[in-house]
Amino acid sequence: MTNIVLPRRQLLAATALTALAAPAIVRAQSKEPIRLGTAMPLTGSQAGYGADFVTGMRMAAKDVTEAGGIAGRPVEILALDTQADPQLGINAVNRFIGVEKLPMYFVAWSPVVKAVAPISNREKVLAINTGANAPEIAHLGDYVYTAFPLADVDISKLATYSVKTLGKKRAAVLYINNDTGIDAAKIYREFFTAAGGQIVAFEAYDPKATEFTGMLLKTRAANPDMVHIHGLLTDVPQVIAQMRQLGMTQRVSTYSVAYNPKILEQLGAAAEGLIVTSLAPGVAENPRLTPFIERWKKEAGRAPNGLPYIQYQYDMVLMAKAMYEYLDKKGIAATGESLREALLAVKTFELPMTGQMVVDGHRVDKPVYLLTVEKGQFVPLATLS
Amino acid sequence: MYDPIILAQIFWTGLASASPHVLMTVGFALTLKVTGLWNFAQAGFMAVAFYTMYMALNWLGLPIAVAVLLAIGTTVAASLATEAYGLQVLRERQSGNLTFFIFTLILSEFLIYVITLIFGTEPQTLFKSILSPVQIIGGVAVSDWDMLGVGLMIGGMFALWLFMTFTRDGQFLTAVADNAKLAELYGISARRSYRVTAVIASLFIVASMYLIGSHGGIVPNTPLELVLSAVLGTLLGGIGRVFAAGAASIFLALIQSFSILFLASRWQNLLLYGFLFVAILLFPRGVRLPKFRFALLAGR
Numbered sequence: 001m002t003n004i005v006l007p008r009r010q011l012l013a014a015t016a017l018t019a020l021a022a023p024a025i026v027r028a029q030s031k032e033p034i035r036l037g038t039a040m041p042l043t044g045s046q047a048g049y050g051a052d053f054v055t056g057m058r059m060a061a062k063d064v065t066e067a068g069g070i071a072g073r074p075v076e077i078l079a080l081d082t083q084a085d086p087q088l089g090i091n092a093v094n095r096f097i098g099v100e101k102l103p104m105y106f107v108a109w110s111p112v113v114k115a116v117a118p119i120s121n122r123e124k125v126l127a128i129n130t131g132a133n134a135p136e137i138a139h140l141g142d143y144v145y146t147a148f149p150l151a152d153v154d155i156s157k158l159a160t161y162s163v164k165t166l167g168k169k170r171a172a173v174l175y176i177n178n179d180t181g182i183d184a185a186k187i188y189r190e191f192f193t194a195a196g197g198q199i200v201a202f203e204a205y206d207p208k209a210t211e212f213t214g215m216l217l218k219t220r221a222a223n224p225d226m227v228h229i230h231g232l233l234t235d236v237p238q239v240i241a242q243m244r245q246l247g248m249t250q251r252v253s254t255y256s257v258a259y260n261p262k263i264l265e266q267l268g269a270a271a272e273g274l275i276v277t278s279l280a281p282g283v284a285e286n287p288r289l290t291p292f293i294e295r296w297k298k299e300a301g302r303a304p305n306g307l308p309y310i311q312y313q314y315d316m317v318l319m320a321k322a323m324y325e326y327l328d329k330k331g332i333a334a335t336g337e338s339l340r341e342a343l344l345a346v347k348t349f350e351l352p353m354t355g356q357m358v359v360d361g362h363r364v365d366k367p368v369y370l371l372t373v374e375k376g377q378f379v380p381l382a383t384l385s
Numbered sequence: 386m387y388d389p390i391i392l393a394q395i396f397w398t399g400l401a402s403a404s405p406h407v408l409m410t411v412g413f414a415l416t417l418k419v420t421g422l423w424n425f426a427q428a429g430f431m432a433v434a435f436y437t438m439y440m441a442l443n444w445l446g447l448p449i450a451v452a453v454l455l456a457i458g459t460t461v462a463a464s465l466a467t468e469a470y471g472l473q474v475l476r477e478r479q480s481g482n483l484t485f486f487i488f489t490l491i492l493s494e495f496l497i498y499v500i501t502l503i504f505g506t507e508p509q510t511l512f513k514s515i516l517s518p519v520q521i522i523g524g525v526a527v528s529d530w531d532m533l534g535v536g537l538m539i540g541g542m543f544a545l546w547l548f549m550t551f552t553r554d555g556q557f558l559t560a561v562a563d564n565a566k567l568a569e570l571y572g573i574s575a576r577r578s579y580r581v582t583a584v585i586a587s588l589f590i591v592a593s594m595y596l597i598g599s600h601g602g603i604v605p606n607t608p609l610e611l612v613l614s615a616v617l618g619t620l621l622g623g624i625g626r627v628f629a630a631g632a633a634s635i636f637l638a639l640i641q642s643f644s645i646l647f648l649a650s651r652w653q654n655l656l657l658y659g660f661l662f663v664a665i666l667l668f669p670r671g672v673r674l675p676k677f678r679f680a681l682l683a684g685r
Contacts, residue, residue, distance in 0.1 A: 048507035206654045212650075214398075214650065218645055218650075221391065246394070246526050267514070270516055
């Protein structure tokens with residue numbers, strides 16, 4: 001074995017060159033990570049979505065870190081379980097703020113976002129909604145923002161489209177009696193009526209209900225030509241199934257929650273004609289999406305649950321990157337207040353999965369992609385800008 | 386809305402949707418009658434029953450009959466093991482009622498936690514499709530699921546009545562329920578009666594979970610919510626009155642279904658719980674109907 005001895009000057013030069021030539025990841029990983037908190041349902045009935053949301057964010061964190069990180073720092077995702085339950089959401093956010101000392105965090109599910117908002121406002125920690133769509137979220141306070149379009153974006157456009165393009169005149173609105181359904185149902189009613197249609201039935205159902213026959217018979221008696229259902233993944237298929245079994249053949253619309261392959265399996269032919277919304281571009285509009293889906297299938301062994309939502313989760317890490325780098329350039333430490341200023345100053349974010357996002361006060365506007373079920377597949381129906 | 390066909394449809398669907406709850410309630414009330422226990426471990430056994438069928442059908446691709454037999458096997462095994470190695474031990478220690486209650490609740494949570502680790506928390510159905518073929522009979526939509534539910538409900542209750550009335554083991558259950566110590570003096574084994582009860586309750590649980598799991602999505606926590614309806618039926622029917630508890634479950638389901646005629650859907654549960662509140666307050670031992678006309682329902 002031969003010992004190689006380098007003169008000190010050569011050694012220094014070699015070290016400097018190695019440092020310059022090393023991949024950005026090496027430098028990023030050697031620094032203190034930037035931790036992004038996300039409060040999602042990781043267990044419980046909504047975990048099918050929540051766990052995939054976190055996976056989407058972790059994929060983005062890995063990509064960003066490998067590309068040099070945020071201002072040269074690696075990114076870590078700290079995920080806490082909410083079970084989509086407001087009380088557990090409060091526990092999670094208290095831990096983000098009190099224990100983990102995070103200046104910002106992501107959160108979804110309308111009841112949870114509403115529950116944690118007062119804490120964020122009081123502690124001046126930035127909360128960003130990444131998937132809830134209750135319109136009230138726009139009025140939750142100075143430290144609660146949304147990166148996800150609220151129901152007044154897609155539901156208003158869907159209601160108008162149903163009257164003006166599909167020619168529907170009499171709609172029934174069936175909705176889950178919680179924060180997810182109540183406001184969205186009102187928006188559908190408002191815009192459907194404004195477009196010249198008539199709401200002939202407006203019925204709420206209990207979040208734990210499994211039997212909808214009475215409500216559906218009442219709806220059938222009102223003779224609608226369109227039925228809009230605003231619920232969750234656990235109840236929407238059951239409502240549609242029981243509707244079809246009672247001989248109701250009306251076209252059904254719902255929102256992005258039903259843009260899920262599981263619905264097609266559960267309903268089979270009964271899903272034909274179903275209209276769903278998507279707030280993120282599909283494979284036809286975004287070439288980055290196909291490789292992303294392939295990668296997901298390779299890593300998770302299945303298709304993602306609620307792809308459009310996951311596109312948003314992925315983009316949240318890129319949005320955080322832009323905000324942190326804005327502060328880094330100005331030499332300002334990241335706090336809830338400074339990150340809020342960064343969000344408003346950057347304002348326009350170019351995001352790889354969902355396209356351009358412009359923060360307009362406490363709202364964002366995006367194109368709405370309508371899809372319908374044809375021969376057991378979701379196919380594009382229209383893009384409403 | 387007051388069209389006879391609509392009323393008939395509400396009645397029929399209310400009856401069919403009550404069927405899994407009736408089966409579950411009868412199993413729960415029988416256990417309470419014979420053992421004197423509010424056995425919340427039944428929620429855990431319900432989860433065992435459903436996920437055994439789910440695994441057999443969706444992971445192993447076995448036929449339905451085999452899946453149901455496997456579920457009966459695992460549920461009976463879990464139930465008997467709990468009886469032999471849990472409840473019997475507590476009885477021998479002469480533990481208080483609170484200990485039994487906490488034991489069954491914790492066992493249930495434990496089983497559900499293990500099931501969550503294995504199967505995850507996504508809503509699952511026994512079959513990929515939740516649609517059931519429908520035929521229109523006299524203007525009323527009747528699905529195959531409805532027929533199966535009502536058939537199992539009537540068949541299950543009738544079989545239990547036959548068993549309790551005409552077999553020695555069935556009569557022993559009543560004797561042990563009335564006074565276990567006195568029954569033992571007459572040579573009746575209370576321990577055997579407890580085990581027979583566990584087996585019967587398991588059969589009702591499997592039937593109930595088959596119906597629920599083929600109609601909509603279930604998560605591991607669902608049985609804990611479902612067992613509440615068994616408690617409500619048992620309270621309303623009157624403790625120790627097995628068939629009356631089943632009838633109370635039907636009554637509650639029909640009240641809820643027909644309330645749509647004069648209430649918005651979102652008030653249905655409020656009405657149900659309001660009704661229960663009043664019923665329990667005014668009839669703490671259950672609503673007792675005249676015995677001479679309803680001797681069969683009272684199960685005495």
